[in-house]
Amino acid sequence: MSPSADSVPDPLEVFPELREFGRPALLLNPRLSGRALTPRDSSVGGPLLWPADAPWPTCSLAHLVKLPEPPGTEEVVFDEPVALQPVLQLFARDLPEGWSLPEGAAVLQVLWCPNEHAETPESFGNLFAPSIAIRWWHGTGLADPLEDPPVPHTRDPSYDLSGCPGGTLTPESTVDHPSVFALPDSLADRIRAWEEETGAVGRYIDDTASLSGLKLGGHPSWGVTDPFPMHCAECGTDLEHLLQIDTISLGETLIFLGRGYSLSVYRCPTSLAHPHRVNIQ
Template sequence: MTRTTPPRPLDVEALFPELAAYRGTTTRLHPRPGSPDASDSSVGGPLLWPADEPWPLCTEPHGRRRGRRPADIHRERQVLASAWARNPDSGPTDAERQLLAELSREHRSAELAENAPLPMLGVAQLYRRDIADLPAGPDGCDLLQVFWCPFDRHRPTGYSMSLQLIWRRSWEVTEALTAPPQPPVIGSDGYVAEPCVLHPEQVGTYPFAGLLPDDLRDRIYAWEEAEEACAEEDDDAPVPPCYQYDLSIPPGWRVGGFASWHLTDPAPMDCRTCATPMELLLTIDSSEWDGGSKSWMPQEEDREAPTFLTARPTEVTVGRAGELNIFLCPTDPRHPSRWSIQ
């Protein structure tokens, strides 16, 4: 099913014509549960990986032998989804709660030696033919594959994630791996994505307000304050639109456009190889919308359904329910990427 972003609550360029010079595009991926195959762009689906090529591994020393089994995480989600769909008021039965308690247990892996190479999880793969804002890869690569380690125990803090991007030419894969290695246990459930098909949609977008020229930013803030003051005088007035959450940067998984810096101040993202300012490649978001960004909810969705049942199709959680912004060097995509959690 196509997913369509509703028109914005107002024409922000009519209020601030200067924004036209900063307008960009981003492709909302709209992941939804499905059964993708290796020829599809997907989140959490099978990847087009050569049978004779080593699978990405995390070799950084950290604890990796204790956690939850991937199969238990998927099963827990299935039980919960079925229970809440059956009865939105009470959810799981007593028997299901007992099963959920068993599925939530952590286990110690006997098959994995401490600090042994750990298979990374395939998070997503994106074909350039499907994603309007996906940049060209190096040397004609048309496929981007994203991996991460399922433990938050990496340098420099000891609590960081480990991320790997792989570019490839899809037509060169003549024999695909059908049973990729999997980590026996997972350190954090949020690293495990449910299989989702994508419904890409290109939409307009504008930079984070803090990165606009000072005068323009201050005028936007003043307009928001005036709108809020008017709304406070009328108890029946709707919540006025906000530049950050309604007019500029859409929530959810997306490719290209502008990064949000709502959790931290904007930070320079320059390539550590050539010092070129980097561009946003991919945003991995914990939810497709929430109470503050519901104006971006696609028109095809059930607006009466509880947000917790519909807005988290991938089940991925970044940090404390935030978003991961991955940046790419526009001069050479082979240069190491950088990322920020917001």
């Protein structure tokens, strides 16, 4: 019989050297709000506080559209431009003490094209997920918000948030640790051996490393591929993990990325103006 999680020591107690790899993370914990969300709420799937004079982003890439017959087949469709869809809005004022957005930004917004894309300019290799847009606002221009944003005319039900009631955020500050695949080999081998000996295989990767959920900061998930270097296309600086998006469950809305993968967004620490990148694991 496998031991319970409570009966197995905390990996951080067994391997205290893991603490040096810890990074601050913010679990955003979306919850159904029970009320109509407004553009001034931090939310998932809610309306955005978008400047009325700013162009709404669109997707001009090819989309993989599922065909009814035969099952499992797709066709490539060019039906641009497709208006992007709000995914996340996070106001700096709603962050816990000690947290802020980069460069003094007032709000972070994430939008996506709710269709599958084999590859996008911001992806590292194959994606097979929505294309992602990031916007940062510093307060200027937000006094006159757009009242009637466009909606995408092509939507894959797997990624469509248009029927989502939206959820408010209850941010929880924590410390995240690297996937076992991102640790030094010697330490990773010792953790695997300890898990085998204690009968608690997966204790570290399931409970301590690469925490799941909608997450700001922390460590990305790995496993589909091994970790690889990620550099800014503009200046060559090492990218840092900004945001993780995995399964979104709000009311009757259930969004899976691929087969339950996590999509990580990376940013250049040098400048918010430099392009973001994404990777799916």
